[in-house]
Amino acid sequence: MKRLTIDFTVGVFVLIGIICVAFLSLKVANTSNISNASNGSYSISAAFTNIGSLKITAPVKVSGFVVGRVTNIYLDPKTYQAVVVMDINNAYKFTTDTSAQILTVGLLGEQYVSLQSGASDTYLKNKDKITLTSSALVIEDLIGKFMTNINNKQ
Amino acid sequence: MQNFVVSLKNVSFSYDDTRMILKNISINIPKGKRIAIMGGSGSGKTTLLRLITGQCQPQTGTVHVFNQNLSRLPNRKILNLRKRIGVLFQFGALFTDMSVYENVAFSIKEHTNLPESIIQKIVAMKLKAVGLFGTQDMATNELSGGMARRVALARATALDPELMLYDEPFTGLDPISLNVISMLIKKLNDALEQTSIIITHDFATTLKIVDYVYVMANGEIIAFGTPLAVLNSQEPAVKQFVKGEVTGPFNYEFQTKMSYNAYLGIDHNE
Amino acid sequence: MNEKIINFTRQLGHPFAEFILTLGSIIRLLIDIILNLPFALKNIFLIIKGIHFCGVKSIVIIAVSGWFVGMVLGLQGYNTLNRFGSISVLGSVVALTLLRELGPVLTAILFAARAGSGITAELGLMKATEQLDAMSVMAVNPIRRLIVPKFIAGIISVPLLTALFIVAGILGGYFVGVIILHLDSGTFWSQMRDSVNLHDDVYNGLFKSFIFGISVTLISVYQGFMAKPTAEGVSVATTKTVVVSALTVLALDYVLTALMF
Numbered sequence: 001m002k003r004l005t006i007d008f009t010v011g012v013f014v015l016i017g018i019i020c021v022a023f024l025s026l027k028v029a030n031t032s033n034i035s036n037a038s039n040g041s042y043s044i045s046a047a048f049t050n051i052g053s054l055k056i057t058a059p060v061k062v063s064g065f066v067v068g069r070v071t072n073i074y075l076d077p078k079t080y081q082a083v084v085v086m087d088i089n090n091a092y093k094f095t096t097d098t099s100a101q102i103l104t105v106g107l108l109g110e111q112y113v114s115l116q117s118g119a120s121d122t123y124l125k126n127k128d129k130i131t132l133t134s135s136a137l138v139i140e141d142l143i144g145k146f147m148t149n150i151n152n153k154q
Numbered sequence: 155m156q157n158f159v160v161s162l163k164n165v166s167f168s169y170d171d172t173r174m175i176l177k178n179i180s181i182n183i184p185k186g187k188r189i190a191i192m193g194g195s196g197s198g199k200t201t202l203l204r205l206i207t208g209q210c211q212p213q214t215g216t217v218h219v220f221n222q223n224l225s226r227l228p229n230r231k232i233l234n235l236r237k238r239i240g241v242l243f244q245f246g247a248l249f250t251d252m253s254v255y256e257n258v259a260f261s262i263k264e265h266t267n268l269p270e271s272i273i274q275k276i277v278a279m280k281l282k283a284v285g286l287f288g289t290q291d292m293a294t295n296e297l298s299g300g301m302a303r304r305v306a307l308a309r310a311t312a313l314d315p316e317l318m319l320y321d322e323p324f325t326g327l328d329p330i331s332l333n334v335i336s337m338l339i340k341k342l343n344d345a346l347e348q349t350s351i352i353i354t355h356d357f358a359t360t361l362k363i364v365d366y367v368y369v370m371a372n373g374e375i376i377a378f379g380t381p382l383a384v385l386n387s388q389e390p391a392v393k394q395f396v397k398g399e400v401t402g403p404f405n406y407e408f409q410t411k412m413s414y415n416a417y418l419g420i421d422h423n424e
Numbered sequence: 425m426n427e428k429i430i431n432f433t434r435q436l437g438h439p440f441a442e443f444i445l446t447l448g449s450i451i452r453l454l455i456d457i458i459l460n461l462p463f464a465l466k467n468i469f470l471i472i473k474g475i476h477f478c479g480v481k482s483i484v485i486i487a488v489s490g491w492f493v494g495m496v497l498g499l500q501g502y503n504t505l506n507r508f509g510s511i512s513v514l515g516s517v518v519a520l521t522l523l524r525e526l527g528p529v530l531t532a533i534l535f536a537a538r539a540g541s542g543i544t545a546e547l548g549l550m551k552a553t554e555q556l557d558a559m560s561v562m563a564v565n566p567i568r569r570l571i572v573p574k575f576i577a578g579i580i581s582v583p584l585l586t587a588l589f590i591v592a593g594i595l596g597g598y599f600v601g602v603i604i605l606h607l608d609s610g611t612f613w614s615q616m617r618d619s620v621n622l623h624d625d626v627y628n629g630l631f632k633s634f635i636f637g638i639s640v641t642l643i644s645v646y647q648g649f650m651a652k653p654t655a656e657g658v659s660v661a662t663t664k665t666v667v668v669s670a671l672t673v674l675a676l677d678y679v680l681t682a683l684m685f
Contacts, residue, residue: 013479017583021584110618207561261564
């Protein structure tokens with residue numbers, strides 16, 4: 001085979017390989033870090049009494065639309081509440097009376113943080129804290145409540 | 155020390171310490187001569203060649219090539235020495251994934267920084283010398299056995315070596331190719347004033363072109379002299395080898411401790 | 425009796441001693457290769473030729489195998505997930521399986537069978553026909569001239585082929601899930617993107633394949649270099665390349681998985 005043909009086919013091969021790697025990196029994997037977003041991001045946190053099985057990198061959604069990701073979760077040693085730190089895309093502003101809730105996709109799916117904007121005039125800034133939170137629904141608790149309800153009615 | 159190109163002194167060699175391949179061999183090869191080393195299959199001829207190129211080291215004795223002791227040389231110097239030696243392998247050993255041109259140009263490209271245009275001229279010259287000018291672009295598998303051997307000869311002489319080693323150059327060739335190769339060996343040897351060592355068991359062809367002959371058997375040298383002297387030797391082993399006789403000191407029957415008659419149960423002494 | 429016991433023990437120990445010996449000489453070859461790496465850059469075309477041999481010629485087998493593996497994953501995943509009513513995560517099941525395990529492992533094994541055995545056969549044949557000897561008496565180091573370019577070519581090719589395998593597999597899974605079983609295309613991709621992490625899954629998978637590339641190529645050149653210079657020796661060496669490579673890749677995969685995830 002001619003040297004030129006070999007050079008050419010090898011070039012095509014390497015190109016295909018690089019396209020595949022790029023496809024995997026860009027299209028298949030989440031380029032999760034919102035902080036890498038073109039217009040930057042800011043960080044807010046919220047304390048929950050129960051976060052269920054919420055994990056780092058879980059999405060933060062508003063009306064089901066992803067606006068950020070969970071970047072850190074730790075336990076506040078004084079209040080014994082779990083503090084969830086989120087990176088939010090700079091394009092979206094939230095009022096100081098925004099409420100945060102942990103919800104589940106479907107019955108058994110992944111958990112995510114849902115934000116609900118309020119009516120205040122002031123907006124949350126970097127490192128601010130959301131005060132209005134409601135915890136994750138834990139199935140065992142639900143069943144427990146359900147059972148006591150039934151018992152009470154009888 | 156005299157001006158010997160290759161000089162082996164009391165060399166013994168074995169691959170695995172159980173069977174000695176070479177036993178106490180001494181050979182001196184003067185500059186500009188053609189020497190044949192002959193012997194039956196398995197008599198250690200090819201091993202001798204590997205000792206001269208420094209691919210093996212002898213257990214005892216010394217090997218001097220160009221007056222340098224190979225066992226004392228560092229690897230780098232042995233490599234430099236090899237650039238002055240050309241080797242023609244038994245079946246040519248052409249690189250199968252390269253064209254004829256690339257084969258002949260191989261050592262020139264590896265060891266010099268000559269521009270491509272000059273290399274092309276050298277290769278053409280070398281191929282012309284073996285009568286194969288015009289085959290440059292052929293693949294090695296398109297060549298006949300005789301042609302492959304000649305290309306290998308052109309490749310081996312590409313860097314104009316001072317010492318040429320031929321490992322069974324006449325094996326497996328038709329009579330015409332065989333004479334062509336032997337003629338070329340003589341011609342190249344004279345033209346480049348090389349020293350040649352031809353390892354072979356083809357008496358008839360070799361005796362016509364060499365100055366001296368060593369005959370080896372079982373790792374030892376059993377005869378040395380001019381072709382005529384060896385041809386007329388009265389030593390039984392040499393005589394048998396030269397004439398190719400079936401009976402003689404070399405027995406074709408396998409040597410075993412088992413008794414054939416006892417094995418078949420026809421022992422008459424009972 | 426005593427002698428029998430001694431002999432038996434000796435036989436027990438023999439394969440082990442052989443293994444240690446082989447390991448030692450492979451490592452020696454690896455060091456030899458590493459020391460000669462800079463010299464291979466003098467002749468880039470040899471590396472390109474190597475990539476052509478072990479990479480370009482493996483494209484079809486890798487892409488087709490990847491596609492079918494992906495289709496099987498899609499089908500099996502669909503059947504299993506359907507029982508739990510969570511077919512929406514099919515995309516991430518297919519992608520994660522391929523990225524983390526099947527892609528690197530199967531590509532390395534296929535590479536050993538397609539290209540590794542070819543490298544072994546070529547080197548073994550060169551040894552049998554005295555080409556390696558010819559090269560070294562021409563004062564050219566066969567490791568530098570032959571082995572190192574093949575080694576570099578293998579290391580470059582395997583991760584690229586792995587990426588190709590995974591992409592073909594994901595497309596195969598997409599084909600089964602979305603086109604045949606009518607899953608929602610958007611769910612397939614978004615679920616996949618949600619659960620696949622760039623560093624943990626994509627880069628770790630490719631790193632795995634890089635390690636596999638080194639080991640399979642090293643085993644291939646070693647077997648070819650050490651083959652008995654006969655027709656039988658070459659065929660034995662070729663078989664050994666495939667068997668030893670497959671075992672090494674599977675064992676290494678466990679170690680790497682344990683270390684990474």
